[in-house]
Amino acid sequence: MSEIIEINYGPLAALIGVWxxxxxIDIAPESDGTEENPYYETITFEEGGDLTNGEEQVLAVLHYRKIVKRKSDDGIFHDETGYWMWDAKENVIMHSLNIPRAVSLLAGAKLNDSNYKNGKxxxxxxxxxxNEDWGIVQSPFMKQKALTKNYRQELTVENGKMICSETTMxxxxxxxxEHTDKNELTLQS
Incomplete structure (x- = not known):
């Protein structure tokens, strides 16, 4: 009989499911100014298990996919995939993401007690x-035409609700x- 191993997803456990x-509201650049697009989105976070790096670092891993559609025409204007990872030993959370515009990044931060308490x-x-630790990689075309200099994401999850804000310089x-996206999502399952 095989042994069932429970993965400790730590703070990432709050993300698992379909949101x-x-x-x-997407505030995006246009050649002649700014465009605002109301949108809806679905983000699916799935358990990915754990993995070990260099026989020392153990990461709990979630795979996710985010699909964003304009309300005006139901067209997809953002499709993103990647991983959320948690290093329990160092209490570091990491987010790797890829978008099909030839841009990828690894964002992260050290957590403390105020990041995860009382179910929030x-x-x-x-x-x-x-940034030497948390970088952005992009194709030569994107560097020349639409250079991403900085990325910041803020998430708050509490009682089946997620407030998500992303700012890209x-x-x-x-x-x-300053390109911004903000939304409020609800856990579906």
Whole structure:
């Protein structure tokens, strides 16, 4: 008989499941200004187990996929996949993401007691092109035309609700631009 091993997902356990939200607002750059798009999204977080790096670091892993659709035409305008990881020994949370615009990043932060208590999870992670630990990789075309300089994501999860805010600092259309997405999601299952 095989032994069942329980994975300690720590703070990531609060994310597991399917989340849906229809209150999203995307503020994006246009060549002649700014465009606002109301959207809805689905984020699916699935248990990925644990893995060991270099026989020392043990990470609890969730795989996720986020699909974002415009309310105006039901068209997908953002498709993202990646992993959320938690290093319990170091109490570090990490988020790797890929979008099909040839941009990838690894964001992270050290957690403390205030991040996860009384059933409420608060995460504030970031990455930057000049950050030695939490970096951004992008294709030469994106570096030239739509450079992502910094990324920040804030998540709050409590009582089956998730408030998500992402801010990306871009160099696009010859100017600096703060691209923001905000939404409130509800746990479906």
């Amino acid at each position: 849906k939200g229809d209150k999203g 999870l608060s995460i504030d992670i970031s990455a930057g092109i000049d 871009l160099e696009i259309y010859g100017r600096a631009f």
